[in-house]
Amino acid sequence: MASCPKILVLVIFASLLGFSLAARQLTETTQPMTFQYHKGPLLNGKIQINLIWYGQFKPAQRAIISDFVTSLSSSRSEAQPSVATWWNSIGNYHRLANPKTKTTPLSLSFGKQVVLEAYPLGKSLTNKHLVELASKGAQQANAINIVLTASDVAVDGFCRSRCGTHSSAYISKNSQKFTYIWVGNSETQCPGQCAWPFHQPIYGPQSPPLVAPNNDVGLDGMIINLASLLAGTVTNPFGNGYYQGPKEAPLEAASACPGVYGKGAYPGYAGNLLMNPTTGASYNANGINKRQYLLPALYNPATLSCSTLV
Template identity: 70%
Template structure:
């Protein structure tokens, strides 16, 4: 699917992903702006996501082809070797490999992600107000083995807890029997916040509803809702890879875990704090002049300097 996305700007990806709920349990959005203690990320002896895994996309509601291309291009770019330019989405994603090396003894093969099937439900088969159980039901439409099924809900769809306590979530559920065995499959849900709560779930591409009212940064694809979804999806994928079934890497209580991309909420650059993205790579007046762009499948992603400076990468590391 070719993207017909504006070549203005596009992806400045992942410096806001820890603002949102990125764990298995529900946490209030306003709690995510609080500083968290610098405790160690603990491994709880469970499996990590490993092997060849397909990312299946379940589109619920009306999305334009160009919007679907933004998400598809991002997933493809996670393991792309097409571009030698740095920083890159693939370079950011490789940071998750550190967690696999930390397991003792090392018992997890490497992870290889690829874009799988795309399932369209434009008729709102379950209505426009969904429960968490219905999200799992939608996620089960994708392959349930060697896959992560991502449910993406349109801007006119409400989901229990959306905007009030979360922008997306990930988890796992029992699937159908395959070859006589019942497997658990991992799933992710992300909502389009454009008309419901962009100040909560699409920051910094929209002014936050709390905290300093700094000028919003330009949405890279000129689509505040979809660019916000990319930020949430990126963090949820990191959490799914390193804690797919609730017993992988996380810190804190199991019912309120802080995971790979949510352990350092609101901290993205020098001088950053929740509501303000920082100043080490850019200033609001020079956003256009200082952004670095990477083209992937027609979508242009802004990467800033998040990957060039390891301490700014939104994945927790005890060395940062």
Template identity: 60%
Template sequence: MRRSSSSFSSSILYGFLLSVFLLVSAAGAARTEPSALVEEQPLVLKYHNGLLLKGDYTFNVVWYGKFTPSQRAILIDFVQSLTLNPGRSASPSPSVASWWKTTEKYKAGPTNLRLGKQISDEACSLGKSLRTGDIVRLASKVSGRNVITAVFTAKDVAVEGFCMSRCGTHGSARSATNPKSRFAYVWVGNPETQCPGQCAWPFHQPIYGPQTPPLVAPNGDVGVDGMIINLATVLAGTVTNPFNNGYFQGPPEAPLEAVSACPGVFGTGAYPGYPGKTLHDGPTRSSYNARGVNGRKYLLPAMWDPRTSSCSTLV
């Protein structure tokens, strides 16, 4: 994590934690003895008395690098699936919206997202090798009050720490127009060519651990379907731990948050190398566990439920 007087960020170590989880579990599985089996303790994310993002928020997007219209639609449809807005009918169950409702259990109250501005920087004005400060600069272009800004980087754009220690980031920075206020931002990169085994599992075989066959991506795009998993991770962390004093476990510079506390779990019965129960689309043989707008299907990670102190899945 990088801190300054103007910004701080919480790196989502989902891919890194997943790799370690698979590696350690695979190594230990061969030597597990009955005497070593103990009752698993409840997972607890402590609330540190900070502000949470509750209420109505505008979701702005910065597209950095080249994304196809199809890729943009997959990501935008996911965002629009999170909140049931007026004029839209509810998606069939299990839905993206029902997954998002788990965040309401964090100090009670919904976070409603409405799609706002979208800007494109296909020419990559800051180059194709970005640092964390560059992400903040890009996000600040469409920042504001009650705004969450997402920066999506294309598959050929390198970002500091990407693949090595993180698949995405969320944080906050001071507003350029009002230095007394802060805005929240998230960043997610397309891992298609750089690290699909780390940041697009289970749609690609992992670098470490059991080498089970990958699942078929529900939208036919391994990189962007992987981005959905990581976007879900950072968004849940953003609203439940926006300023590093919300819900988390461990040190604030490397916190386990709402979703990152449940690595590798997408359905019931999950274990190392197996993401758990999923639903299957007959024609494409793809795997999913949530339905969204425009007939979309997504695979979403488990989220910690503060009422049960456990990782909750949709199926």
């Protein structure tokens, strides 16, 4: 366990991850905020994760993401620390939200993949486009549809104020909602903002970039942002779950611990991490197919601290 420092919302850190479509502005503050449960529903039960690929992704790049999603609920005996162990800590939120009620355990499954390589909506997307793309996944209350945009696709607010976002939209057949996530590949547009610590930061303390565990700065950066947004989606799916700060720009389960990946982290330093002796890559979680990933610390509402895997 690593104690959580005062919230330092730096341009290079996870404040880029917003819940609402009006994502958190990139400002700097040292004012600590109280993490609260706002009495809204959390996602639980059996959740299907669907991937919508927009633009050109190599098969090897798609495998990095799909293996990560599968690793979240893997029952295989991966080396520790594992992606599944990281994800299982989300259960702290469910137990704290319903201490007297036995909720249905959260269970993830890999759903379908939609590949849109021909850029049917162009290469400059609005928030409305993101909802349209997210709707191509399963429109059901127990689904999370993840839109992944290629490195040559511009999205409103991308790099300027966010690396991705999560929100919800109404299912066309009824009044229920489904949740969705968007994450962009920042490799050519803003790796210093959205792929840190695998790229030199644009602002803030300067330190040498780490070697990306899957040898792809853009995709390994996407994993960090996707992991953060998945944690936020489950614990604050509709804007009234767990978060701190204003509802319009909340800090959530992962973004409440910006820039923290291992013990001893501080602004500009990701923390004490594991290193692959062959590649020199830094990581803190093992996945299926011998994958290694770098995942953000999660805020533990029971201990009021940021919890790291290493």
